[in-house]
Amino acid sequence: MKTFTASAALAAACLIGTLAPAAPAAAQSYEGQPVVELAFEGLKTLSEQTLRFYLGLEEGASVTAESLNAKVHLLWSRDLIDDITIATEAAPGGVSMRVAIVERPTLGAVEYQGLKRLQRSDINDRITRDAIRAREGDPLSEGELYRLKAAIEELYAEHGYRLAEAEYVVDEDLSGDKRVTFTVDEGDKVRIEDIDFEGNTVFSDGRLRWAMKKTKESGFVTKLLSKDVFEEAKFETDLDNVRTVYRKAGYKNLVIGDPKIEIKAMRPEAATSKEQQRRMVITVPVEEGQRWKLGEITIQGNEKFSDELLLGQFEKPKGGWLRSSVIDKGIEAVGEVYRNTGFLFARVDSELVERDGEVADLIVKVDEGDQYRVGRIEFQGNVKTKDKVIRRELGVQEGRILSSGALRNSILRIRQLEFFKINEDEPVAFDFDSEKKSVDLLLKGEEGSRTELLFGGGFSEVDGFFGQLQFRTRNFLGRGETVAVSLQSGRRQDVFDLSYSIPWWLDRPQNLGVQVFQRKLDYELLDGQNFFQDTKGGTLTYGRRLTLFTTLSASYTRFDSIDERSQFDGLNELVTQSFSRDVSTMRLLYGLDRRDSILTPTRGMRYQASVDYAGGVLGGSSNFVRPRAAFSLFKPVTSTRFTTVAAVNVETGFIEPFGGEDLFYNDRFYLGGESTLRGHRFRSIWVREKDGRTRVDQQGFPIGGDSFLQLNFEYQLLLGGPFRLLAFLDAANVFAKDQTISLEDLRRTSGFELRVNIAAFGAPLRFIWAQNLDAFADDRFDSFRFSVGAGF
Template sequence: MKKALLCFVILCLAPYLFGQEMVEKIEIVGNERVTRETVLYYLSSREGDYYSEELLRRDFRTLWATGFFSNVRIEKEDGIKGKIVKIIVEENPIIKNIVYKTGKKLKENDIINKLKENDEYILPYSYYNEFKIKRIQKTIEDLLIEKGLTSGKVKVKVNKEGKNELGILFDINEGPKVRVGEIEFEGDPKLLKSVVRGAMKQNKKHGFFSWISGKDVFKQNKISEDLASIKERYREHGYMEATVGEPRIEEITRRTVLFKKQKMKKIIIPINAGYRYTVGEVKIEGNKILSAKGLRRLIKLKEGDVYSTKIREKSIEDIGEIYRNLGYIRSAIYPVEKLDPKRKRVNVTFNIIEGDVVYLNRIEFKGNTFTKDKVIRREMLIREGDRFSLARFRDSILRMSQLGLIEPVGEPDIRPNPEDPNKMDIILNVKELQRNNIQFSAGYSGYEGTFVALSYSTVNFLGAGEKLELSVQHGKRIKNYMFGFSEPYFLDYPVSLGFNVYNRHIIYPFLFNQKAKGINFTTGGRVKGYWRANLTYAYEFIDIDAEEGGYYYNYRGGYAVSSITPMIYSSTINSPLTPSRGSLYMVSTKFAGGFLGGEMTFIKPRFEWSFFHPLVLNHIIGFHLEYQFIKVFGDSRIPIWEKFYLGGERSIRGYEIYSIRGDENIGGEKSFVFNTEYIIPIGGPLYAILFYDMGNTFTRNQKVKFNNLYYSTGLEMRIFVPALRVPFRLIFAYNNRKIRADDTSFAFRFAIGTTF
């Protein structure tokens, strides 16, 4: 039966099978640079295959899409054994060179970077495509508008330079830059003009700060973004039905911040604020693992208060953060708002889709060729098999960066496991930092004077994070010889162990000279999260010399000091030399003498806090606070080298080093220092820093009073030199008090390092 059915099917299809013609030959005509093999590669039709009109139509579309040809034609004729297919082409010319004739404000690099960003960049010896050229022209015109060159023009000139070769010239006439002179609102705006203007991020009124940042440039193509931002600003203040009309643009003449008359644009925007809505009923639905009562505390919308979409979005972010930190990284929160026009209230329901718990399946590190995997893994707060908490994962990356051995490259590659989507596989690309650092430097510093220094250090000695350091420094005010080694995980336990041996000679100008030889041992470990604890034991022999007749002469001689210093601290600061965010909390106390032996008995507590936070335009604000005091016991005298002497780039930078010594001018028993920095990145390694320092030293019985402080404020230019891993600084300062009668209130300093 099966054989009979097969025969029947063959008999029925035979007329079609044996009647269909074959492709006997494919001929390519007109190609010069594009080889026959290249054309055949793009064809679905093949010699010896069955002839198909549909397949040829598809081949035509494919060849046209390559951009190789300005004309494609397919012809067919009968051959001896079947059809002969002729593909007749006219090649597009080759672009031999591309020239961007720019002005002063729009640079060629700006154009090339934008074209690459839009995937429109074409290389020399590409095939000419008129459509691509027009797209590039449009992109350059948009760039001109972004820079406020609204009257700029872009002309494209195509020149023949050889056989089927073209030269492309983009002739860019920038025209004058147009600025925003005035922004007015008409109708019923209700909100303060300054509040509404603040919502406009693209077109800002000409003024000193907007001129410096370039935001005062008129951008016609960004007006719609500003209008949307204004409408959202009204919704943030409860005006849920506010309408923003089409603006009018007028030309005016006004003076710039440089007092030069210039034609500018005046933007007039009609606004109808409408009624202000308050918060009505707030509901939470869909939550299962977290209580509605607990989630409600995260929502800062209180019934009767002015409704704000900004507070609504912050509440959504806070709720989402809680869920993501518990492993529900696919959770989503959707607000549903219902306006009550009669009562002018907004009833909002937060719909929560919790999703499933997600676990960390596997994490892989790539790029660490020398640093052992275990060195990185032991900084991870989240282990394979744990719930994937986003907060713990972010904290883990910060801890890894603080090692100083590696730094993450790009964003982590986080993907669901193919076999189980509720398990995540992570690939974290890292770059190893310079392990071996050999430095030879020479220069001048307030503390060291003129100096030369040679040092060798490795922060990853055997691939497990060990640190080995050897340094020799010889200067006018300091001679320092040091050798040290530390192991961050002793015997693979989370306990660090290290030692330093040193021999140093320090000259305190106009005070005394100190020679010190000693050794210290340090051990420590992580307490919880970012909190660490260290314990240092030190034994040193100190020799003091001073000029005869002075206060410090009575302290001449040698002293043996034995001490321990417990310390607890927490640091989330992202960089020790160029910080932009994070905080430091530190408490330590040095205990000397007593049961430890030695000739000096005292305690010396120290409290320190630092904070950095990023602001707009990559600007950074930084604060630093430090308080210390020393207290002796028994018949012991206060060691003069342990007293507090302020002044210099490490404390109050407008004053000479060690020049602030308290009311008695012999050094303080207490010290208070507060520093503020406003950091402005100029470009590359250069930073401008506005600073404000204050502080003083005090006797044991004096209280810290703000009317008895030294103040220094001014401008610092700081350049970071990566090869030396140290910033160079030029400091221009104004000081509120004079140390000596002939001192000036203005000071200039050259320094290296950082203040905090």
Template sequence: MTAVFAAITYPAPAVWAQGVSSPAAAPVGAPVIERILVEGAQRIEPDTIRTYLHVQEGDLFAPGLIDRSLKDLFATGLFADVALRREGGDLVVVVVENPIINRVAFEGNKRIQNEDLIPEVQLRPRAVYTRAKVQEDVRRVLEVYRRSGRYAVAVDPKIIELPQNRVDLVFEIDEGPATYVRRITFVGNRVFSDSDLRGVISTEEERWYRLLSSSDTFDPDRLTYDRELLRRYYLESGYADFEVRSAIAELTPNRESFFITFTVTEGDRYRVGTVEIETSLEDLTPEMLRPGLEIEEGDWYNAEKIEDTVQNITERVGSLGYAFVDVRPRVQRDRENNIINLIFDVREGPRVFVERIDIQGNVRTLDEVIRREVRLVEGDAFNSAKLRRSRQRIRDLGFFKSVEVNNEPVVDKPDRTVVTVEVEEQSTGELSFGVGWSSSLGAMVEIGVRERNLLGRGQDLSARVSWAERRTELDLSFTEPYFLDRPISAGVDLFAVERDLEDESSHQLRQVGGALRFGYRYSDDWRHDFKYTLQRQEIFDVDSSASLFVKQQEGIEVLSMVGHALTYDTRDSRLIPTEGYRFQIANDLAGLGGDARFLRTDMEASYHYPLGDELDWDPAWVFSVRGHVGYIFGLGKDVSIRHRYFLGGNNLRGFAASGASARDTATGDALGGNWISDASLEMRVPTGLPEELGLGAKVFTDWGAAGTPDGVPENLMDHDVSLRGSVGIGFLWSSPLGPVNIELATPVLKQTYDEDELFRISFGSRF
């Protein structure tokens, strides 16, 4: 900016220093502004420019006021240059207007589309162009690319001048290569290996098979989240003194890769000593609250279980009629013995009510999807435990990159508070592709697509198609997690499956149908699901040499079935669990319409225990046990081969699929049975190989027995309900396409007509 206002002499400078411009107060002969002339204005009216001046015609030429006028004109952002000068009795204001933006365009952007960049820049068509705003927009575009993992990006703003003082603003973008995370290392970890900790954090190392994922590109926000994930993981494992000292991301000189280093201090592992409850509330004794304890003396210290205990006690106290309560866990460390004594202090909390709940930051996700996870509603007594629980429930949705839930007091209302939920959204769509081979199915290809937050409503829609040598399957599924605005999940499934069972029972099976389901979660561990299934089942292409009892089943059967499953699950992982247990009991009733009529009951339980924790071994030592029993009986008619139990294969390794089931004496076709009992003991052991290979080993033994079918004379069957057993070894590979099980097993207890299978490979986890 330029101010030409020199060589003006005043007889009374002390008066001008005070900003006095009134002619009445001025010395005799002081210069007075006769006219204010505006030059250079094109779009902006001269009178509009005069309104920003601190002097008017008839005022004195006061340097202080004119300097303020100059600064205010620049502050409008309307002008590229401003100059004020005196010509005799005239004050001349010379302006150079900033141009008007005609169009904002982006060139060179391929990875990020225009519709994603436009909301990030503040300049718009018909807005006034300023250099400061352009530089700010360049910074914003760079930040967008860096959030997507591209730190080598360059943004060059170009101006194309147009008539009538208009310009086109073009951001020329050189995206450069993606900035991947080349390596993640940990310093200071002794108990958990680098491989274990990499599985905890959300950032992943660059791999060729992560083409559809952004987790291996560097994101500083994700790095902050990873620090919290590490802290939570250690605190849940008993390391109460754990600390992430630093998380450093180093960019390589070519700006193409990051090396991330986490420096941690694990500290000692603590067990829980005494667990006490203290309360000052009238008529409330510790014994009344003790059922809410999630942690007991002798357990490993677990911060999550302490939080669950606080929540349980708070809810229990609330159910007893105490609306305002504050439960504070006090921790007393005994560092010499590595023991933490816990005291849950239950006291009366401040009488504060929730005035309102504000949701911020959600662009796509509807407010109601977030609000229904908040354990407080307007008018409720404020509860800090419920606030913390709300934060965790919203994070568990998986829709948001970050979640913050806080409360602030209301001005002039000490008994009111406002709960603010601030979220940052992330992508919830998934595209999966897999290829592989299975002993039971042969070569296989699978493609799936899933959206976990459909239209921002929290609904889950998925479609999957798989082709295999012995099975073709198409599945379409939709789930509404809050049916009729209640915490009840409801969904519909459509499916079509065709299976080749020639090797087992000399026929092929086609199933087409759908299911309606709904479920209710009683707690974080207990869940109850109900389901109605309607499907058309067809047995076709029966071999001419097949068993007579298989030929009798040829044709179409319509299945109309209702069922339920009650599940208790505390496992730490569904794919490769290392700790926890699962129990499920399920019943199915067929006969409400359709051709099939039967009642089926299944019970299954599994338990996983990390031996490394107790014996100071490698954490890879994990003991698992699984058991299953099932029984089905016909209602007025025999049970079809479509619904019977078959022993062998996945449920009895060392035996072929259906290899230990009752079979036709003449043809050898497996006929199945009306009951089954099978169990497995398994020990996962470390291999000593580099952790980056993701290869684990195991030893196991399987045992089982199965019954015979109805309607088949015993003298025409090879059958024996005696126990079968096998032992074996296996390898578990955490491959790019998911966990792969490679197993070798041999029977140790069998019948002469049973069919063996030494080698078996499958995708996924059995437990």
């Protein structure tokens, strides 16, 4: 009897060595003989039919050593068995064969103990990514279990737990399947104590550490932002940032060696690892190399555009050095020239050719490709909004050459509409026709909140506590028109306001608006001084869109006003002054708005410049000219764990009377309130002398300014959903004509603000805590305020 054995204790190569040599010996007696008897032993979960299939054995079929050896290898590769023994002996008419196997056990259960910082789903995702065969139902493999152990420890290391250890034990359940239990000791998170550079002479360690945006030494802020924990992918990104610093200065051959990472105990004498306070020290070796100059720039492959036009996209680098920023911006600008003229698939590559004297010439290689035009433009998701309302905001048109820049601007412009929300993941679907050289565009989105019906109450700096009934639709009948009616009654202010605005009057890029209003305002300045104003009037506005984001408008406002102010004199008697006047004002306004959202911007800028002309040929009892300008900028700072946004706002203006008249007190500038200088009450910032004393008029009332300057700085933390947390610094003041506008004389406040954007209100709820950094004894200041209204 001849026996061939394969064991799971042997590698596949050993299997070949064990089984294959024995087969020729058996072949001397049984090669080509038919199998007359076939038996199987050791079957538990596998069926006899399965083994017959893999081994190719059937009664009556002839056997050869070569085919049997190949079939055993096939069965082995399926991870179904741990051992196999094939015994043969002569039998009447052929061969009798007995196949004995030991089945490979399967994983009946995989359990994890000690998981706190990770979820089981995190481990399952890593198992899928690395194709580890260690799920329930998979064959048991010590090699795969060890891979899973290493993957768990690697996953912890990526989250900063570099001391985490995973162990596993295998036992058998009642059904005979194997149960694997992984026990994890997570250890403590290892934070970065120090990041050092070796070999750097051009830039200091501090400058290079500053370039590393995602990997920082441990500190209060970096710990809060989880930037003091080593993560391989983020660290590699930061090393690229270090390379960028050098390449921007002309060091193109910088070499960064393998970083040295050490775990050191800050208190090695402590008994436990936690008390030892283990920290990470990273040492990064660099070889700076020589500084290179930029030589000649040549263009290759361009046919549609001249060398002069494309070379004009490159700035002259400062000092003539080979600055990567200049090259990258130039390459991108050349690509934009092509993409903005329909060459959507144009490729622009660059090559540096070194020559003597540390000079490198730049060769720009262009593959222009085909020029595409716009085919059809269609819209998806606009159930109520008419197609033309969205189409008219586009900077691209059917049949025209497709400009990628104009398409990007069009998407931004649609976002600003607010009532149609563009799809953030895939705003535009492209359908290219390579034969016609055209591309169909499908703009995707959904209807946003267009109608606001608000009945309730609230509190604001201007109004105090108030009741309100408001109706506003920003997309009336799906035509993009705005209709608004507002009724409000409060302790300080009563308002009736009715307005109607057409953004595309006569289907042209021009807007027309009309507004009628009545407002009663009652507020207090200094103790015992009250002001009352009752205003009735209306405004007519006509504007013209100059580009997608710029407008020029003219508005005429006419109102009648009754103004009263009262105070107690030295004899404690109430003295009241009453004025009745009519004001006729024309305002010219130029505006540029590239913010990604009107209500909740995260990027972009806005600029406005206006001039009010009152009286004169327009009539009325007030004669003045009042120019104003405002600039706001929003820029994302981080977008990792939380998105943060830096925002700045600058406003200024002055007023000048004419016709030999003095300014009416209510036409001057007063600041204070959540839209100007947070913490200070509404209109409580007036002109002061250098020593801080309030400047008053002949009747003892505070005087407003002939000019003002306002600065607002915010660092916004987007908490998810409608919530934003802001840290702010406000600086502003008003100035009399005999005073010089000075940054030193600005009143300052700082603090925090929580904003909750509720669509039904049309403006966010604002919870403001402020501190007065330049306090005077008679300041009207509130540390905490709640209000409803937009920021700058």
